[in-house]
Amino acid sequence: MLNIKDLKLIIRANNLDETLFKELANVPQSAFDSARGRKEGAGEPCPYCGGNDRFKVKNEYDGTILLFCRRGCFNGKMNADLFDAISKARNVGLSDARKIVEDYLTTHGYVTGYKGARR
Ligand SMILES: [Zn+2]
Numbered sequence: 001m002l003n004i005k006d007l008k009l010i011i012r013a014n015n016l017d018e019t020l021f022k023e024l025a026n027v028p029q030s031a032f033d034s035a036r037g038r039k040e041g042a043g044e045p046c047p048y049c050g051g052n053d054r055f056k057v058k059n060e061y062d063g064t065i066l067l068f069c070r071r072g073c074f075n076g077k078m079n080a081d082l083f084d085a086i087s088k089a090r091n092v093g094l095s096d097a098r099k100i101v102e103d104y105l106t107t108h109g110y111v112t113g114y115k116g117a118r119r
Contacts, residue, residue: 002111004083007101010110017065017082021057024100025085027067031057048073048088 021027035057046055046069054070066079074080086097
């Protein structure tokens with residue numbers, strides 16, 4: 001079993017962040033498109049609670065993608081990572097979200113050969 005740190009390293013190494021938000025957490029392509037060309041302050045409909053402009057995809061300096069919903073979709077967290085987003089999208093706990101990511105990475109061949117994070 002891989003921990004969340006290992007999964008994040010595999011995701012980063014294979015540039016899978018956006019793919020996994022779309023495939024496993026129901027974030028629409030349009031939210032990523034507008035994140036790239038966004039004017040300050042503009043938002044999107046939230047894929048989880050609706051609205052018109054309360055949701056944003058945020059690209060962090062290190063390549064991490066975070067989600068923001070002004071309505072507070074993520075259990076009080078202002079910024080949701082992939083695991084928070086899967087938890088919300090699928091109504092499962094974080095350990096199940098971790099398992100969903102591990103299963104996806106395993107099924108798609110990304111785990112084979114992974115030797116574990118340097119700690
Ligand atoms: Zn929301």
